[in-house]
Amino acid sequence: MREETKAIRLQTERSQFKEHSAPIYMTSSYSFDDAEEMRALFADEKEGNIYSRYSNPNVQEFIDKICAFENAEAGWATASGMAAVFTLFGSLLSAGDHVVSCRSIFGSTHRLFADILPRWNISSTYVDFDDYDSFENSIQENTKLLYIETPSNPGLDIIDLEKLAIICKKKQILFIVDNCFATPILQKPLNFGADVSIHSATKYIDGQGRTLGGIIVSSKKIIQKVEAFARHTGPSMSPFNAWVLSKSIETLPLRIERHSSNALEIAKRLQKSNKVKWVKYPHLESHPQFEIAKKQMKMGGGIVSFEINGGLEAGRNFLNQLQLFSLTANLGDTRSIATHPASTTHSKLTPEQRMDVGISDGLIRLSIGLEHVEDIWEDIEQAL
Numbered sequence: 001m002r003e004e005t006k007a008i009r010l011q012t013e014r015s016q017f018k019e020h021s022a023p024i025y026m027t028s029s030y031s032f033d034d035a036e037e038m039r040a041l042f043a044d045e046k047e048g049n050i051y052s053r054y055s056n057p058n059v060q061e062f063i064d065k066i067c068a069f070e071n072a073e074a075g076w077a078t079a080s081g082m083a084a085v086f087t088l089f090g091s092l093l094s095a096g097d098h099v100v101s102c103r104s105i106f107g108s109t110h111r112l113f114a115d116i117l118p119r120w121n122i123s124s125t126y127v128d129f130d131d132y133d134s135f136e137n138s139i140q141e142n143t144k145l146l147y148i149e150t151p152s153n154p155g156l157d158i159i160d161l162e163k164l165a166i167i168c169k170k171k172q173i174l175f176i177v178d179n180c181f182a183t184p185i186l187q188k189p190l191n192f193g194a195d196v197s198i199h200s201a202t203k204y205i206d207g208q209g210r211t212l213g214g215i216i217v218s219s220k221k222i223i224q225k226v227e228a229f230a231r232h233t234g235p236s237m238s239p240f241n242a243w244v245l246s247k248s249i250e251t252l253p254l255r256i257e258r259h260s261s262n263a264l265e266i267a268k269r270l271q272k273s274n275k276v277k278w279v280k281y282p283h284l285e286s287h288p289q290f291e292i293a294k295k296q297m298k299m300g301g302g303i304v305s306f307e308i309n310g311g312l313e314a315g316r317n318f319l320n321q322l323q324l325f326s327l328t329a330n331l332g333d334t335r336s337i338a339t340h341p342a343s344t345t346h347s348k349l350t351p352e353q354r355m356d357v358g359i360s361d362g363l364i365r366l367s368i369g370l371e372h373v374e375d376i377w378e379d380i381e382q383a384l
C-alpha cells in the first residue's frame with residue numbers, strides 16, 4: 001500500500017462488534033486470562049497491552065500511521081510536542097553530555113537548552129542555520145546529538161538535511177529533526193539520513209486546533225531507549241487524543257496539499273504587492289534556499305512570512321485590520337492565522353536582539369488555512 005492508503009487503512013483490529021471505524025479504548029489497564037499469561041507479558045515473552053502508560057490500541061494506531069509516512073521502524077507518542085522533545089532528551093542524554101543545535105528553535109525547546117538541561121549538567125551550543133562548518137566544528141568529545149528545525153519559525157530558513165546527516169555519521173552522533181513545520185507528508189528526514197524525527201501533533205497533524213500531542217519516530221533501537229525512559233516517567237498520549245489524531249491523519253495528505261497550494265498562491269500575490277518589502281516561502285524561486293527546499297520538501301507547506309513596509313506600527317495595524325484571519329498563537333489549523341512576533345512573542349527583546357533571531361519589526365507570519373484562496377487573499381489585500 002502507498003502511504004495515503006496506509007494512513008486510512010491501518011487500524012486497530014476489529015472487536016467482536018465488527019465496527020467499521022476504530023472505537024476508542026478508554027482503559028487504564030488490560031486484563032489477563034491467567035497467571036501464566038500475565039507472567040509472560042511482564043517478562044516480555046509475549047506481546048500485548050499491560051497498562052496504558054506503556055501502550056494502548058489507539059495510541060499504537062496513531063504511531064503506526066506516522067511511521068508509515070516517515071519510513072520509520074518504530075515510534076513513541078506523547079501528550080504534547082514538548083513532551084516528545086523532553087522524552088527524547090531524557091532517553092538519550094546523561095550528565096556531562098553536550099548538544100549542538102541550530103539557533104532558531106521553538107521557544108520552549110530553547111528554554112530546555114537554556115534553563116532545564118543545565119540542571120543536569122547538559123550543555124548546548126547554537127549555530128547559524130547556514131553555517132555547516134560551524135555545525136561540524138561545534139561537535140565536541142561529549143556531543144551526543146545535533147538538533148535542528150527546518151523550515152525554521154518564523155524565518156522559514158531551510159537547512160540541508162543530507163549535508164548534516166553526513167557530518168553526524170562522520171562524527172558518530174545522532175541527528176534529530178523537529179519536523180513539525182514540514183509535516184510527515186512533505187518532508188521525511190529519515191530518508192535523508194536523520195536518526196530521529198519528532199513532531200508536535202498539535203499543529204498540522206491534528207490540523208483542527210483540538211488536541212495536544214507529540215510523536216518521536218526512529219529505529220527500533222532508539223525507540224527501545226525512549227520506551228525505557230517513557231514507561232517510567234509517564235508522558236503518555238491519552239487514548240482519546242490518539243483516536244482524534246488517527247482520524248485526522250486520514251485526511252492529512254489532502255489537507256497538506258491544499259494548505260501548500262493556497263500558501264504558494266498567497267506568497268506569489270504578496271510578492272507583487274507594493275506594501276510588502278519581501279516575502280519568504282520555501283517553494284518560491286526567490287527563497288535563498290529554494291534548491292534545498294525543492295530537494296527535501298514535496299511542497300512548500302502552509303506558512304508564509306513577509307515584511308510589511310512601515311515596521312512595528314504597520315505590522316500591528318495590519319493585524320488589527322484583518323477580518324477573516326484569527327489572531328492566535330497556534331498554527332497549522334484549517335483556519336488562517338496571522339501573528340506579528342515583534343509586538344507579541346518577541347516584544348520583550350530589543351530590536352537588535354530581535355534581528356539576531358531573524359525577527360524584523362514588520363515581520364508577519366501567516367499560517368494559511370483551508371478557506372477558499374480568494375477569501376484569504378481578499379482579507380490580506382484589504383488589510384494591506
Ligand SMILES: *Cc1c(COP(=O)(O)O)cnc(C)c1O
Nearest residue numbers: 080081082106180200202212213
Ligand atoms: C508547537 C511546537 C512544539 C511544541 O509542541 P506542543 O504540542 O505545543 O507541546 C515544538 N516544536 C515546534 C516546531 C512547534 O511548532
